[in-house]
Amino acid sequence: MPNATIGRQQDAPSFGAWVTLDSPVGTEQIARSGFDYVCVDGQHGLVGYDAQVRALLAITAGGATPFARVSTNSPAEIGRVLDAGAHGVIVPLVNSAAEAASAARAARYPTSGGDRSYGPMRLGSHFENTPGETDASVTVLVMIETAAGLADLEAILEVDGVDGVYVGPYDLSLALGAKVPFEDEILPRLDAELERVAQAATSRGKIAGVHCADGEQAAQRVEQGFTFITAATDISSLRADAQRQLAAAKRAEPAEREGMSY
Numbered sequence: 001m002p003n004a005t006i007g008r009q010q011d012a013p014s015f016g017a018w019v020t021l022d023s024p025v026g027t028e029q030i031a032r033s034g035f036d037y038v039c040v041d042g043q044h045g046l047v048g049y050d051a052q053v054r055a056l057l058a059i060t061a062g063g064a065t066p067f068a069r070v071s072t073n074s075p076a077e078i079g080r081v082l083d084a085g086a087h088g089v090i091v092p093l094v095n096s097a098a099e100a101a102s103a104a105r106a107a108r109y110p111t112s113g114g115d116r117s118y119g120p121m122r123l124g125s126h127f128e129n130t131p132g133e134t135d136a137s138v139t140v141l142v143m144i145e146t147a148a149g150l151a152d153l154e155a156i157l158e159v160d161g162v163d164g165v166y167v168g169p170y171d172l173s174l175a176l177g178a179k180v181p182f183e184d185e186i187l188p189r190l191d192a193e194l195e196r197v198a199q200a201a202t203s204r205g206k207i208a209g210v211h212c213a214d215g216e217q218a219a220q221r222v223e224q225g226f227t228f229i230t231a232a233t234d235i236s237s238l239r240a241d242a243q244r245q246l247a248a249a250k251r252a253e254p255a256e257r258e259g260m261s262y
């Protein structure tokens with residue numbers, strides 16, 4: 001069952017995992033690991049719509065709240081992942097309040113002032129409710145990862161139907177002037193902007209979400225005020241553990257973790 005307060009309790013942050021591979025069994029195991037949510041990535045992940053459906057089924061079976069990131073701010077795509085069972089949708093590259101409002105309308109039915117077409121494909125608690133009840137259980141997060149989106153942050157957060165924001169720090173660091181993500185020279189400004197985003201969201205009672213490379217970075221983001229934190233990605237975790245096990249077998253130090261573009 002989805003948690004209606006996921007990402008909103010400032011004293012109890014929600015932690016999640018990110019799925020980029022078409023492996024339903026692997027995704028289910030991740031969902032069983034204790035994460036509050038698991039998000040299947042339809043933008044940079046190596047999955048198409050059929051694989052997204054399989055992943056959402058696996059996440060639900062594993063007991064985590066199923067989220068999906070769409071590839072673009074498309075009403076059709078947003079509606080499809082919700083029809084497939086996502087309880088939350090993450091929309092990339094949102095540059096303005098108008099674009100945020102479009103995403104929010106695409107995720108809600110006309111009975112709630114939205115534009116979503118009615119056609120639930122799966123039965124269960126998410127689909128046996130009225131359209132209004134279903135809308136109340138859907139979480140819409142728009143990504144702050146461009147200079148334009150950062151400039152319009154407060155207006156975006158004021159949009160009705162937008163439940164919060166989700167920072168893509170890789171793209172945001174590039175938008176702030178870095179030549180490569182997380183370039184040393186840009187880190188002080190990036191941290192300052194991340195703290196501003198978290199404060200702007202939580203002060204409005206909205207979700208402050210952020211993508212992290214690993215659990216250590218996730219803990220730092222909690223200290224900055226974020227409440228919805230992705231702490232692991234399937235492919236990065238797979239690579240890192242394989243490197244650790246090989247290093248242990250050779251009694252050597254594991255290779256330094258590579259940054260994960262997403």
